[in-house]
Amino acid sequence: MKKQLLALVATLAVGASALAADPKLVINPDQPGPVIHRNIYGQFAEHLGTGIYEGMWVGPESKIPNVRGWRKDVVSALKDLKVPLVRWPGGCFADEYHWRDGIGPRNKRPIKINTNWGGVPETNAVGTHEFFDLVEQLGAEAYVNGNLGTGSAQEMSEWLEYMTGEGKSTLTDLRRKNGRDKPFRVHYFAVGNESWGCGGNMRPEYYVDLYRQAVTFLKTPEKNRPLFIASGGHDARTDWTEVLAKGLKGVPFDAISHHGYTLPTGKWEKKGSAVGFPEAEWISTLAHTQRVDEWVRKNTAILDQHDPARKVGFYFDEWGSWYDPEPGSNPGFLVQRNTLRDALLAALHFHVFHAHAERVKMSNVAQMVNVLQAMILTSKDQLVLTPTYHAFKLYTPFQDATSLPVRIDDNPVYKVGAVEMPGLSATAARGKDGKLYVGLVNANANQPAELTVQVGSTSPKAARGQLLTAAAMDAQNELGKAPQVLPQAYEAQAAGGRLTLKLPAKSVLVVAIEG
Structure with missing residues (x-):
């Protein structure tokens, strides 16, 4: 008996040692392994709250130092991040955005109501020319999100001609009249956004037909052909990936977008606070990245079945923390504090995307300035770099690195x-x-x-x-x-x-x- 007890103690000691x-x-x-595409570190700028207006765009006449309306301090900070890509104009805003509202003299552009985000006036001061000025100042690639929800194939087709056309036409002449002789370089073009929700509450089968119709008419010069992105699913959903992978064969189709946000409580009606949270919400937020990994795995496995050559990308083009809005702010502006927790959350997302770099060649954090998990917070002429900004800065060596x-x-x-x-x-x-x-x-x-x-x-x-x-x-x-x-x-x-x-x-x- 004594020998058996000694043997048990020895076994427990070995087990404890192994655990320790x-x-x-x-x-x-x-x-x-595969190259970690630099666009995994992509950014997202939507017409939402002060994410663009005030936060980045102050106009050429502003006393805040700017270059053609874009804040010098913000652009400089983003350049230090080596921002590779910017997605614009949305988001939900994209499916209510009509590109002709954002060209020509700014004082003659129509003012509309931003029905998605706060019900505030949208001046259209930032439009196509201003956006491309921003990405060119940053040295970044342009991701333009087309309007499928309230727009049409014709509207998207004409926008692409306006942006990329080289010859003489009414639209290219209009672009030149508005100050741009050389075509804009459009690297990515999405047909709609969140078509399962704010982009039209569609079924994936219906979206496939609309995409096939629209993309047929999205023509550009060959050397300026964008990669075409189809609006996919979100969170744990795989049905959109399945239907799109089957239904979009034979038409231009380069990637599927997918969205997923992190809510500490997992409940949209009460998401959790950005500050003053308990450790239970610290771990629930960070552990959520395990679910993100699962979502990517399940959706890319479906793509592998239908696209074994892996030509179609899986773009996680909206991600980040989403907390209850800052008390006293307009709830539609999605203002939230940014803490050390967000820095760790960002790094854990990077690790997930690196692990799937063969398919995940783009992701876009939501968003660049003043909105959700922002890189930068501004107020009037002040600016501060968030913990998330510093996480992105730490990981810049991974852009185009080999995993x-x-x-x-x-x-x-x-x-x-x-x-x-x-x-x-x-x-x-x-x-x-x-x-x-x-x-x-x-x-x-x-x-x-x-x-x-x-x-x-x-x-x-x-x-x-x-x-x-x-x-x-x-x-x-x-x-x-x-x-x-x-x-x-x-x-x-x-x-x-x-x-x-x-x-x-x-x-x-x-x-x-x-x-």
Whole structure:
């Protein structure tokens, strides 16, 4: 009996030791995967609240320093992010936007009501020419969302001719009259947006017929042919992907869009607060990325069945946190605070999209300025960079990098109540500069973590990069106050033949591995 008891104690000790094993980061540099397309770090600017007007566009006559109406400070900050792509004009707004309202002298453009977002006047001061001026200032690609909901195939066709036409026609002459001789470069064009909801409450079968009709007439010069995007589903839905993959064969069809937002409570009527939240809503928000991964997996598996050559992309072109609106703000403006939680949420989304880089060649965070999970917050002539901005900045080396297999052995479990998730998340890639980059997230709000690093069969010598963390879960950067969330330099050296990375609780780390 005594021997049996001793054996049981020994077994329990081994089990406890195994459970307490230090996590190990294992990277396989000799098994390169697909390229992580830079457009995974795409942005989204909709005519919504102060996301464009005031936030970015102040007009040429404004005392706020600007270039042809676009704020210099905002454009400079976005250029530092290497913004690769901007999606415009929506969103739900796109299916009520008529492009002719946004051309010609600004003081003669019609004023309409933005029925989707706050019921406020839409001046149409920002239209086609202004949008392309913005993307050209940023050095970004243009993603134009066409109006299928209240528009027509003819309207979209004429808009594309206006933007891309090279010869002499009434529309190209009109573009020249409005100040643009050279055609605009349209990289992506979507036929409708959220056609299952605000874009028309359609069935996917009906949308397929409308898409097939419309895309037949969307003609451009060959060298300026955009990739055509079909409006797909959202969240866990796969029916749109199934119907589109079957029904759009034989017509121009380059990608399906998909949308999915993160709500701490999972309930639209009471989403949860952007600040002052409990740890239960911290983990529910971050753990939601596991569902995003599942949505991508299920939808891309359907595409694999119908498109084994993987020519059709799966674009997650709206994602981000969505909280209850800031008290005292117009609920239709979708104003919310941005905290450290949002930075970790962004990084975890990047990891998901990297893991599916063969299909996911674009994603667009919602949105760039002052709306939802914004990069930048502005008020009059003031500007502040959000924690989400800094997360995007940390991950710029992953744009067009080559993904590498990575895993975390003995990954601790982070659990709060009934919700649990892996405590650590990792992604790895070979950058265009030849360096080996690793992105890490420690989701645990309380416990730091240490990982030993193995690259192939070797232990590297050092790691250098930047760390993002803060004392509080809801630490934020507020206008007119000292920022609480800023990147800090990070360095680790191997000791005793082992490289160990130390991650504080609730942190994001991006490093280049050396040796």
